[in-house]
Amino acid sequence: MTAKRDDRSLREPQSQANRTFPVEESATWPLVVVGGGPGGLAAATEAARAGLRCLLVDEAPSLGGQIYRQLPREFTVRDSRGLSRDHRRGDRLRAEFARVRDGVEVRSGTSVLDIVDGRRLVCSSPERGVEWVTAERLVLATGAYDRPMPFPGWTLPGVLTAGCAQALMKTMRVRPGERALVSGTGPLLLVVAGQLHHAGVRVMAVLEAGRTAFNARTVARAWGQWALLADGARYRLALTRAGIPVLYNHSVFEAHGDGELVGVTYGPVDAADWRPDRTRQRRMEIDLLVAGYGFIPNVELCDLAGCRTEYDHRLGGWIPARDETMQTTVPGVFVAGDGAGIAGALVAVDEGRIAGITAAEQAGVIDADEAARRRAASVRRLRSLASVRKALDEISYPRPGLYELATDTTILCRCEEVTRAEVRIAVREGARDLQAVKLLTRLGMGACQGRTCAPSTAAVLCAEAGCALADAGRINPRPPVKPVTLGALARPEGGTR
Amino acid sequence: VDSHRGKAGGADRKPAGAVDRRLAGAVERGRRIQILVDGLEATAFEGECVAAALLASGRRELRVTPRRGEPRGMYCGIGVCFECLMVIDDRHARACQTPVRDGMQICVYRLPASDGEDAR
Numbered sequence: 001m002t003a004k005r006d007d008r009s010l011r012e013p014q015s016q017a018n019r020t021f022p023v024e025e026s027a028t029w030p031l032v033v034v035g036g037g038p039g040g041l042a043a044a045t046e047a048a049r050a051g052l053r054c055l056l057v058d059e060a061p062s063l064g065g066q067i068y069r070q071l072p073r074e075f076t077v078r079d080s081r082g083l084s085r086d087h088r089r090g091d092r093l094r095a096e097f098a099r100v101r102d103g104v105e106v107r108s109g110t111s112v113l114d115i116v117d118g119r120r121l122v123c124s125s126p127e128r129g130v131e132w133v134t135a136e137r138l139v140l141a142t143g144a145y146d147r148p149m150p151f152p153g154w155t156l157p158g159v160l161t162a163g164c165a166q167a168l169m170k171t172m173r174v175r176p177g178e179r180a181l182v183s184g185t186g187p188l189l190l191v192v193a194g195q196l197h198h199a200g201v202r203v204m205a206v207l208e209a210g211r212t213a214f215n216a217r218t219v220a221r222a223w224g225q226w227a228l229l230a231d232g233a234r235y236r237l238a239l240t241r242a243g244i245p246v247l248y249n250h251s252v253f254e255a256h257g258d259g260e261l262v263g264v265t266y267g268p269v270d271a272a273d274w275r276p277d278r279t280r281q282r283r284m285e286i287d288l289l290v291a292g293y294g295f296i297p298n299v300e301l302c303d304l305a306g307c308r309t310e311y312d313h314r315l316g317g318w319i320p321a322r323d324e325t326m327q328t329t330v331p332g333v334f335v336a337g338d339g340a341g342i343a344g345a346l347v348a349v350d351e352g353r354i355a356g357i358t359a360a361e362q363a364g365v366i367d368a369d370e371a372a373r374r375r376a377a378s379v380r381r382l383r384s385l386a387s388v389r390k391a392l393d394e395i396s397y398p399r400p401g402l403y404e405l406a407t408d409t410t411i412l413c414r415c416e417e418v419t420r421a422e423v424r425i426a427v428r429e430g431a432r433d434l435q436a437v438k439l440l441t442r443l444g445m446g447a448c449q450g451r452t453c454a455p456s457t458a459a460v461l462c463a464e465a466g467c468a469l470a471d472a473g474r475i476n477p478r479p480p481v482k483p484v485t486l487g488a489l490a491r492p493e494g495g496t497r
Numbered sequence: 498v499d500s501h502r503g504k505a506g507g508a509d510r511k512p513a514g515a516v517d518r519r520l521a522g523a524v525e526r527g528r529r530i531q532i533l534v535d536g537l538e539a540t541a542f543e544g545e546c547v548a549a550a551l552l553a554s555g556r557r558e559l560r561v562t563p564r565r566g567e568p569r570g571m572y573c574g575i576g577v578c579f580e581c582l583m584v585i586d587d588r589h590a591r592a593c594q595t596p597v598r599d600g601m602q603i604c605v606y607r608l609p610a611s612d613g614e615d616a617r
Contacts, residue, residue, distance in 0.1 A: 059576070061596075066575055071524060071544070072527065072543075072544030072545070072596070073544065074526070074527025074528070074542070074543040074544030075524050075525065075526055075527060075544045076524065076525040077523065077524055077525075078522070078523055078524060078525050079522065079523045080523070081523070082522050082523025082524070083523055083524075145573055145575060145577045146573060148572075148573075148578070155567065155569060155572075155580075156568070156570075157557035157558050157559070157568055157569065157570025157571070158557055158570065159572070160571060160572060160574065161572060161573050161574065163573065163574055163575055164571055164572060164573055164574025164575070164593075165574070166574075167574040167575060167593075168549055168552065168571075168574060169520070172545055172546060172549035172553075173519060173520040173523075173524050173526070174518050174519055174520065174545075174549045174552055174553045175518040175519075175520060176518075176552065199520055200520070259558065259568050260557050260558060260568065260570070414569070414572070414578065414580060415579060416564075417562055417563075417564040417565055417567075446579070447579035447582065448577060448578050448579045451577050451578070452572075452573070452577070452578045485588075
């Protein structure tokens with residue numbers, strides 16, 4: 001059987017006519033929320049509170065997303081003071097969700113492989129196999145992942161993203177190394193460095209490519225955001241107390257090691273474009289490099305749902321166009337949280353609330369006045385956060401000089417082992433966007449589907465061809481966007497529920 | 498020149514169990530279990546993912562790339578990058594997304610290069 005196709009302008013040309021998951025009739029839900037992080041949890045909570053029946057689909061074994069991730073079920077907390085503040089904030093959101101839990105069906109450990117006609121989801125999980133779910137309305141809260149930043153040696157074991165180091169410490173309770181440098185950009189670096197120190201890692205320094213966020217301008221913009229200011233000051237102070245230096249306008253240049261990381265070269269970058277100044281580079285022996293160069297919104301499900309996306313370098317790259325109720329260009333499809341532009345968990349929660357309430361309003365379970373009343377607090381909070389967000393985005397978005405860290409022999413595509421030289425040759429042969437580079441080099445055709453290589457390759461392509469990042473376009477997501485076994489696809493009982 | 502490029506596997510790989518990087522204190526782990534890593538017994542605890550269990554005992558190389566034979570380890574840690582792809586109980590799986598199980602067999606994923614260096 002093939003998927004019924006009804007292309008009434010819902011889908012952009014990215015639609016592939018040959019997509020054929022085995023399809024059978026599917027259950028219909030008034031609302032499906034994809035993603036169990038802060039945005040998705042808040043959306044499901046508000047929808048259920050308004051009386052809208054809803055299905056929450058999440059890949060992880062338990063709810064919370066990356067930031068509010070819970071400990072494995074098999075672990076027991078002996079002393080909750082030893083856990084991070086995120087654990088406690090996550091617990092509060094989960095407690096709120098628990099009060100309306102009866103109105104929500106939760107499917108953890110479930111991936112969405114495809115969205116057809118903007119409404120029908122192909123879901124896959126070890127327990128239920130592959131099954132179709134029809135969503136009358138959809139909230140996508142798919143979050144973000146660390147921006148991969150290529151430099152010589154960045155593929156060595158021992159070079160981790162900030163998110164990876166955090167997951168190891170917060171969830172797995174494992175010390176990721178012994179002697180570390182933290183390099184990148186954005187306020188998260190201070191948080192990770194503090195967590196590493198707390199876990200017993202010797203943190204040699206934090207290298208922030210940008211300038212300090214603690215200046216008069218940022219603080220003035222954040223005036224009134226006491227919780228945010230207190231958080232920032234607390235993280236910075238903790239590092240001072242621990243004797244961990246923070247070097248602004250610095251970055252790692254190269255990682256060294258034969259088989260695994262043993263050291264790095266690092267040095268200053270210029271203040272405007274963050275170009276490495278190799279005349280002042282130094283070496284340091286470390287066994288752990290934590291690289292946190294910001295985040296990339298996960299937008300592939302938006303693409304598959306047919307939502308229009310636009311490029312905004314300050315918010316992480318490609319993001320869905322939305323109105324003030326978080327609705328995309330496809331009516332009834334909402335996006336909340338970092339998956340719609342990097343803004344952090346606090347913003348994700350309020351965006352999720354607004355999306356959930358509006359979905360309930362569209363479904364007719366609450367009227368327009370009631371919906372506006374319920375949205376009001378979230379709208380107010382988002383408005384008051386807007387100016388400090390803008391200031392932080394401005395400080396932290398990666399400048400083009402960082403992409404000069406990669407040399408011709410540096411791998412850009414980790415899966416297919418495509419180097420920068422191969423990409424430059426492709427550009428000289430006429431490639432002017434990522435799709436063309438992909439066809440010429442196989443870049444982006446591996447298991448990660450280009451999530452890791454596309455952003456940096458776009459930067460290399462644009463430097464070579466002299467175009468804008470938005471012109472490099474995208475590597476089209478190809479379903480299944482997450483791996484699934486042929487057995488699960490073929491199993492007939494997986495189709496219906 | 499390319500000082501960062503190394504060869505994977507071989508004699509210089511640390512034996513599993515040489516160090517223990519598990520954090521003590523606030524949290525008690527699940528039941529102690531045994532896993533088989535490249536045929537050697539190693540200790541793990543229920544609730545850990547394969548990558549964390551290996552890292553906890555000092556093992557960071559998780560796969561070898563098919564083209565250049567380079568070692569790779571955990572990178573994104575959240576299931577996005579596929580750098581931690583291993584052969585786990587005879588199936589390819591991401592070590593960062595797969596929970597350990599008593600008696601689990603884990604080995605390095607090597608894609609056979611079909612014709613020489615540039616086997617793409």
